[in-house]
Amino acid sequence: MSSHAIRTTSAPRRLRLDDINIVDTSRLKRALRGTVVGNTMEWYDVGVYGYLAVTMGKVFLPTAASSVQILFSLGVFAATYIVRPLGGIVFGRLGDKVGRQRVLATTLIMMASATFIVGLIPSYATIGAAAPVILVVMKLLQGFSTGGEYAGVTTFVSEYAPDRRRGFFGGFLDLGSYLGFAFGALIVSIMQLTLGDQAMLDYGWRIPFLIAGPIGATAVYFRLKIEESPAFQAVLEAEQGEKEEQLAAETGLLAILRTQWRPLLIAIVLVAAANTVGYALTSYMPTYLTDTLGYDAVHGTLLTIPVLVIMSAGIPAAGLLSDRIGRRPTVWLGAAAMGVLAVPAFGLLAVGAVWSTLVGLFLMAIPTALLVGTLASALPAQYPTAMRYGSMGISYNIAVAVFGGTAPVFIEAIMQATGDSMTPAYYLIGFAVVGAAAAFGLRESARRPLPGSMPAVETAAEAVELVETQDENELLDLDELPLEPVGAAARD
Numbered sequence: 001m002s003s004h005a006i007r008t009t010s011a012p013r014r015l016r017l018d019d020i021n022i023v024d025t026s027r028l029k030r031a032l033r034g035t036v037v038g039n040t041m042e043w044y045d046v047g048v049y050g051y052l053a054v055t056m057g058k059v060f061l062p063t064a065a066s067s068v069q070i071l072f073s074l075g076v077f078a079a080t081y082i083v084r085p086l087g088g089i090v091f092g093r094l095g096d097k098v099g100r101q102r103v104l105a106t107t108l109i110m111m112a113s114a115t116f117i118v119g120l121i122p123s124y125a126t127i128g129a130a131a132p133v134i135l136v137v138m139k140l141l142q143g144f145s146t147g148g149e150y151a152g153v154t155t156f157v158s159e160y161a162p163d164r165r166r167g168f169f170g171g172f173l174d175l176g177s178y179l180g181f182a183f184g185a186l187i188v189s190i191m192q193l194t195l196g197d198q199a200m201l202d203y204g205w206r207i208p209f210l211i212a213g214p215i216g217a218t219a220v221y222f223r224l225k226i227e228e229s230p231a232f233q234a235v236l237e238a239e240q241g242e243k244e245e246q247l248a249a250e251t252g253l254l255a256i257l258r259t260q261w262r263p264l265l266i267a268i269v270l271v272a273a274a275n276t277v278g279y280a281l282t283s284y285m286p287t288y289l290t291d292t293l294g295y296d297a298v299h300g301t302l303l304t305i306p307v308l309v310i311m312s313a314g315i316p317a318a319g320l321l322s323d324r325i326g327r328r329p330t331v332w333l334g335a336a337a338m339g340v341l342a343v344p345a346f347g348l349l350a351v352g353a354v355w356s357t358l359v360g361l362f363l364m365a366i367p368t369a370l371l372v373g374t375l376a377s378a379l380p381a382q383y384p385t386a387m388r389y390g391s392m393g394i395s396y397n398i399a400v401a402v403f404g405g406t407a408p409v410f411i412e413a414i415m416q417a418t419g420d421s422m423t424p425a426y427y428l429i430g431f432a433v434v435g436a437a438a439a440f441g442l443r444e445s446a447r448r449p450l451p452g453s454m455p456a457v458e459t460a461a462e463a464v465e466l467v468e469t470q471d472e473n474e475l476l477d478l479d480e481l482p483l484e485p486v487g488a489a490a491r492d
Contacts, residue, residue, distance in 0.1 A: 013483040015470045020463040021456040023162045027227060031160045032172055034226035035153040037219040038108045039173050040180035042149055044215060045115040045142065047184025048208040049077060050283040050408075051301045054290060055205050060124050060132040067416065070291060074409040076136055077283060080143030081401040087147020088393025089253055095152055095389035100159075103389075104152045105223050110145035112216020114138045119209030151392035156226075158380035159388075162458045164323060164447045170377030171319025175312045177372075181282050182308035187211060189301045253394070260391050263382035266441040267395035270331065271379070273435025274371035275404030277338050277428050281364045282308070284408035284424070291412075292421055293352060303357050311365035318373025326446045327378040331439040334370030339432035341366060342425040350421055371435070381445030384452040403431070448475050452482060 049056065056076075057069030064072065087107075095103040118138050124131045153173055161169040187208045195204040257264070282304075289300035322330040341363040348360035383391040407427070415423040449455045455476070457463050470476055 013478045013481070015455070015467055015476070015478060015481065015483060017463055017467050019454050019481075019483065020466060021454055022460060022463055023160070023456055023458055025458070028160050028169070031156060031226045032169065034223040035104070035157055036172055036176035037222045038104065038111075038149060039153055039176040040183070041108065041112055041115075041212070041216055041219045042146055043177040043180035044184045045111070045209075045212060046283060047181035048115075048188060048212075049139075050181075051185050051188040051286045052205055052208070053077070053287050055200055056135075058201055059205060060135055062124050070287060070412065071409065072132070074284075074287065074412055076132075076139055078406040078409045079136060080139045080146070081397075081404065081406060083140050083143045084147035084397035084401050085394065087144040088151055088397035089147075089390070091145075091148025092151055092390035092393030093252060095148065095155070095393075096386060100152055100156045100389060101223075101226055103148060104156065105220065107145045107148040107152065108216070108220055108223055111142055111149060112212055112219065114142035114145065115209055115212035116216065119206040119212070147397045148393060151396050152389060154376050154396075155380050155389045155392055158377055158450060159385070159453070161377075162456045163449055165320075165458070166381070167319035167322040167327070167374065167377040167446060168316055169319070171316035171373045173376050174315045174372045178282070178308050178312040178315065182305050182312065184208065185286075185301050185305050185308070189298060189305070192298045192301065253390075256387050256391050256394060260383055260387060262441070263443065264391060264395045266438050267379050267382060267392075268399040269434055269438035270371075270375055270442065271396050271399035272403035273335060273338070273431040273438070274368070274375055275400050276407050276431040277364060278368045278372055279404050279407045280411065280424055280428060281361065281368055284411055285361070287408065287412065288349075288424065289357070292415070293349060293357075295357075299354075303354065304361060307358065307361040307365050310362075311369050314365075314369040315373040318370045319377060321370075322374040322377065323446055326444055327374055327381075328439050328442050328444055330370060330374045331378070331442065332436055334367045334374065335432045335436035335439065337370060338367035338435070339429050342428040342432070343422065346422055346425040367432070378442060378445060381448075381450055382443050385450065386452070388450075448477075449481065451480065454481060 053073040054070065057064075057066075057073035061069050061072050091103050091107055115138075118135065121134050121138070122131055150173075154170065157170055157173060158166055191204045191207055192200060285304055286300050289295040289303065295303070318330065318334075345360040345363035348356040348363070351357075379396065380388055380392055411424050411427055414427070415421065455463075455466055457466060466473070466476070470478065
């Protein structure tokens with residue numbers, strides 16, 4: 001019988017050396033490269049569309065009022081997030097059944113193709129109302145595929161990483177995300193500086209989307225080279241007890257909702273808080289700087305690029321901090337920074353000077369880095385391996401659909417209705433409060449094995465130490481590990 005079998009028994013359970021997974025460093029690096037490039041591709045498109053929001057409104061609704069064009073463009077952006085939960089459910093189910101790697105390759109191909117096709121859509125002047133319809137369809141397709149992307153890559157990297165540095169490695173996913181966003185902003189800036197406003201309206205807006213073709217092909221190449229995660233392989237290979245067999249068979253939506261409803265709710269609230277400030281800083285800020293504060297489109301884009309690059313470097317540092325002090329304390333720190341810094345940040349933005357705008361953006365980057373850098377490793381650790389991808393797909397994408405991707409259009413609509421330029425700050429403070437409250441229910445996972453998985457370490461010496469100290473190790477709960485009772489193998 002397998003050494004990983006679980007039985008209902010009162011016999012003692014002991015961790016043995018061959019139970020521990022010693023992480024293959026070369027495989028971990030390949031997994032990181034293959035997942036980070038996909039996140040970079042996803043957020044490259046988000047960055048390009050966000051920084052071209054004003055231009056896209058003019059191209060696809062040229063006869064509408066300026067305010068309608070902006071709301072249309074932001075509305076199309078938000079629409080991609082409406083279908084993300086469906087993509088999360090479909091690809092999450094597949095990922096828990098057939099494996100993470102194949103599903104992640106599929107989502108990346110769909111995502112890159114949809115972005116590339118946007119650059120080929122004829123303008124409104126050429127085909128009339130069909131142009132914005134095609135744009136919406138392509139963005140919905142991209143949103144559907146993206147629904148399986150982030151849930152999959154966080155699951156994948158969490159299952160590859162060693163327990164004591166899962167936060168650090170998880171942070172590289174969002175480093176790739178925001179670097180992709182910054183790269184998209186840089187491409188748009190170069191187009192705006194070299195082509196001018198009219199050329200951007202005529203054809204220049206297409207170029208950043210068409211660049212997604214070669215970027216996507218490169219990303220797919222790296223993703224196809226990664227192997228299935230060790231934790232998922234262990235689930236497939238291990239002989240399970242009757243309860244675990246039933247759980248593994250029932251990984252669909254109803255089973256997840258029935259067994260994982262509490263961590264799902266907690267994750268939804270936490271992701272809502274993190275993505276509200278994240279999308280306010282990224283997707284909404286170009287519109288806010290140009291439409292509300294009066295910056296021209298080029299400066300509205302350029303001012304955010306250094307902030308995004310510096311923040312990207314800080315995201316793995318936030319993950320490392322969560323490895324040291326714990327996931328919950330780091331989330332609380334991020335929520336506190338979000339609540340305290342929101343008003344000063346938008347107050348500085350309102351000054352209108354370049355220096356004050358940069359400082360205000362940096363203040364918003366602090367809670368963003370702390371929250372997203374922690375949740376990438378904290379959320380997958382809330383679910384068992386057999387349901388991890390599907391649960392992440394549901395919780396993450398519902399939160400992003402309702403609160404994250406829609407944040408720009410909600411904030412803009414409220415601000416147009418009230419005329420108060422501080423509306424975004426009040427919006428962020430509200431989410432900071434609910435995020436801090438939700439963190440009380442977060443399962444602390446720093447330096448601990450994933451639920452249903454054996455410990456993962458980096459060296460053989462660390463494995464030996466873990467076995468020798470298993471009785472006094474506060475981070476190791478033997479009852480939660482899929483261990484065989486002592487003597488069971490001999491009896492069989």
